Amino acid sequence: MNTLEQKPKVLIHAYGNPGRGDDGLGNTFIQMCQPWLSTEYVHHLTIENSYQLNVEDAYTMSEFDIVVFVDATNELIEDFSFSKIEPKSQSPFTTHAMFPSGVLYLCGELYGKQPQTYLLQVRGYEWEMLEGLSERAERNLWKAFHFFRTKLEEWIEFEHHHEDEHEHS
Amino acid sequence: MSSVITISPVTRIEGHAKITIHLNAKGEVEDARFHVNEFRGFEKFCEGRLLWEMPGLTSRICGICPASHLVTSAKAGDDILAIGIPETAEKLRRLLVLAQWIQSHALSFFHLSSPDFLLGFEADPAIRNIFGLLKHDKEFARRGIRLRKFGQQIIEFLGGRRIHTPWAVAGGVRESFTMEEREKILAWYPEVLETALMALETIKQIHGQFTKEISCFGNFHSLFVGMVGSKGEMEYYGGNLRIMDSAGNIIADNIDPREYYHHFGEASESWSYLKFPYYKPLGYPKGIYRVGPLARLNICDSIETPLAEQERKMFKDLTPTTEAVNNSFYFHYARLIELLFAVERVEQLLCDPAILGTHVRSKAEINKLEGVGASEAPRGTLFHHYWVNEDGVLQKVNMLIATAQNNMAMNRTVRQIAMQFVEGKKIPEPVLNRIEAGIRCFDPCLSCSTHALGQMPLEVLLYNEQGQLLERRVR
Numbered sequence: 001m002n003t004l005e006q007k008p009k010v011l012i013h014a015y016g017n018p019g020r021g022d023d024g025l026g027n028t029f030i031q032m033c034q035p036w037l038s039t040e041y042v043h044h045l046t047i048e049n050s051y052q053l054n055v056e057d058a059y060t061m062s063e064f065d066i067v068v069f070v071d072a073t074n075e076l077i078e079d080f081s082f083s084k085i086e087p088k089s090q091s092p093f094t095t096h097a098m099f100p101s102g103v104l105y106l107c108g109e110l111y112g113k114q115p116q117t118y119l120l121q122v123r124g125y126e127w128e129m130l131e132g133l134s135e136r137a138e139r140n141l142w143k144a145f146h147f148f149r150t151k152l153e154e155w156i157e158f159e160h161h162h163e164d165e166h167e168h169s
Numbered sequence: 170m171s172s173v174i175t176i177s178p179v180t181r182i183e184g185h186a187k188i189t190i191h192l193n194a195k196g197e198v199e200d201a202r203f204h205v206n207e208f209r210g211f212e213k214f215c216e217g218r219l220l221w222e223m224p225g226l227t228s229r230i231c232g233i234c235p236a237s238h239l240v241t242s243a244k245a246g247d248d249i250l251a252i253g254i255p256e257t258a259e260k261l262r263r264l265l266v267l268a269q270w271i272q273s274h275a276l277s278f279f280h281l282s283s284p285d286f287l288l289g290f291e292a293d294p295a296i297r298n299i300f301g302l303l304k305h306d307k308e309f310a311r312r313g314i315r316l317r318k319f320g321q322q323i324i325e326f327l328g329g330r331r332i333h334t335p336w337a338v339a340g341g342v343r344e345s346f347t348m349e350e351r352e353k354i355l356a357w358y359p360e361v362l363e364t365a366l367m368a369l370e371t372i373k374q375i376h377g378q379f380t381k382e383i384s385c386f387g388n389f390h391s392l393f394v395g396m397v398g399s400k401g402e403m404e405y406y407g408g409n410l411r412i413m414d415s416a417g418n419i420i421a422d423n424i425d426p427r428e429y430y431h432h433f434g435e436a437s438e439s440w441s442y443l444k445f446p447y448y449k450p451l452g453y454p455k456g457i458y459r460v461g462p463l464a465r466l467n468i469c470d471s472i473e474t475p476l477a478e479q480e481r482k483m484f485k486d487l488t489p490t491t492e493a494v495n496n497s498f499y500f501h502y503a504r505l506i507e508l509l510f511a512v513e514r515v516e517q518l519l520c521d522p523a524i525l526g527t528h529v530r531s532k533a534e535i536n537k538l539e540g541v542g543a544s545e546a547p548r549g550t551l552f553h554h555y556w557v558n559e560d561g562v563l564q565k566v567n568m569l570i571a572t573a574q575n576n577m578a579m580n581r582t583v584r585q586i587a588m589q590f591v592e593g594k595k596i597p598e599p600v601l602n603r604i605e606a607g608i609r610c611f612d613p614c615l616s617c618s619t620h621a622l623g624q625m626p627l628e629v630l631l632y633n634e635q636g637q638l639l640e641r642r643v644r
Binding site for chain 2: 017018019020051054055056058059089102105106109110129130
């Protein structure tokens with residue numbers, strides 16, 4: 001049998017400013033994840049949102065097995081993208097644009113941990129001072145959310161299989 | 170032929186800015202300017218919103234010091250409700266402001282400025298950053314992160330969320346502090362005190378290595394402005410305004426911050442969106458003044474915590490007479506004294522039984538149509554000024570932000586450093602970095618409140634007087 005302790009600890013960290021239009025995509029994503037904390041996921045999942053990534057996030061992520069950063073992007077992608085992040089030293093450094101790869105690098109260097117790290121980017125379009133998402137961004141967000149929900153189930157399910165294989169061996 | 174060299178954006182500060190250096194035909198620095206390209210318009214955005222929404226709304230101005238905007242906005246709300254807030258609420262708000270100081274000052278020193286000090290201005294820019302720092306001294310970087318985390322943790326305990334928390338409200342705060350939270354923070358205290366003291370020792374040791382920089386990093390006469398308590402002690406939440414000149418004379422004292430607009434005006438320049446506040450009796454630009462750690466250390470007569478008070482006395486000894494410490498390089502030293510004060514004061518507040526009180530909010534209706542809130546944000550005095558109608562709907566908003574109040578001083582600093590170090594039309598990288606470092610003394614926060622991945626290269630442009638691009642450097 002699988003136990004709660006053997007399943008991966010997952011951190012979802014979304015960042016952005018909900019006062020700047022679609023920059024709030026990450027924050028809305030976190031609100032959509034909130035109901036999971038009332039289910040069995042609560043034992044595996046921690047969610048966090050912030051305005052921007054910063055150095056101390058390296059410390060936080062060191063306590064997890066899987067970390068997913070969620071951010072709005074103005075890159076020309078269709079709706080969303082999901083990619084694995086590798087640690088990378090940034091130069092020049094600005095706290096204004098601390099990248100997930102840089103935070104992961106710090107995590108490895110300072111705390112000797114390398115959680116599996118992913119970046120979920122959701123395409124946004126409007127960045128002015130307003131609250132609420134544009135229609136197109138909201139559509140992208142729902143697509144990203146459905147994708148991610150499946151991904152999360154896979155991770156946990158993967159652990160089931162892994163555990164089962166172990167038990168059968 | 171004259172030339173303009175542009176450094177854009179400045180790295181390791183929050184937000185977007187650029188520096189242009191104007192050379193004359195001989196290649197000598199004629200002028201240098203610090204430009205801010207981001208137009209905020211946040212005040213307009215707030216019009217039509219309800220007073221009770223303002224703390225949460227204005228805390229979104231900035232990802233670096235949201236708690237300062239939160240508290241200042243709540244204080245403006247107190248003024249409009251015309252009520253006093255419960256003792257516990259005031260102490261909790263004070264705790265929040267101190268936590269903001271700790272995390273902001275820790276970031277400024279450990280991760281933004283110390284790479285220059287510990288690795289040197291001459292070091293390869295590829296390593297002169299947090300990543301290079303952790304190769305140099307991993308434990309130092311780790312301690313800086315823990316210290317910042319300490320401040321963040323207090324903010325999280327108080328607000329429930331790390332940023333944009335609407336925890337402080339007009340009339341007090343929404344929730345009280347628990348015994349368990351208090352114990353967790355107190356258990357952390359010895360470590361952060363040790364780190365704060367270590368940081369102070371570090372800065373004092375490096376002063377001797379940077380005598381040339383110290384002499385010209387914003388070393389000029391100006392006024393200093395900030396809040397002090399009723400006995401002249403360092404204040405960060407309440408108190409009245411004091412204005413000191415560079416000779417150390419107090420030229421105005423006991424000014425109610427709610428009347429700030431009688432004393433400070435705001436000038437504009439066509440080349441920057443950031444306003445240029447000045448002291449009205451002296452006019453613009455003579456009324457140049459500085460706010461923030463250097464100003465607060467200069468104007469106060471004492472600090473209420475023992476270790477920080479000892480350091481304050483050493484700080485005062487930087488000048489042989491009673492004159493103010495005029496050199497902006499010492500912002501860093503002053504910032505670390507404040508960091509120590511904040512750590513000590515957090516412990517004092519947590520040991521005060523009133524901090525666990527449960528009566529945390531007073532309620533009232535709109536009793537005035539205009540209100541001002543002020544507090545000492547990490548970078549200096551912050552004012553929120555609101556006008557509402559009888560229903561509490563915002564009619565007009567004015568915010569006087571600390572970074573803007575240092576705008577004239579930052580420009581003067583850039584010019585002074587450029588004149589000292591720039592020779593000819595080729596500017597070596599370490600010289601560029603010194604100019605940026607001059608700006609970083611003020612730890613300006615120009616947060617544009619939005620971000621997109623991959624948009625912060627450092628670009629250096631060299632133009633001749635016809636506007637032709639002579640050289641472009643990006644790092």
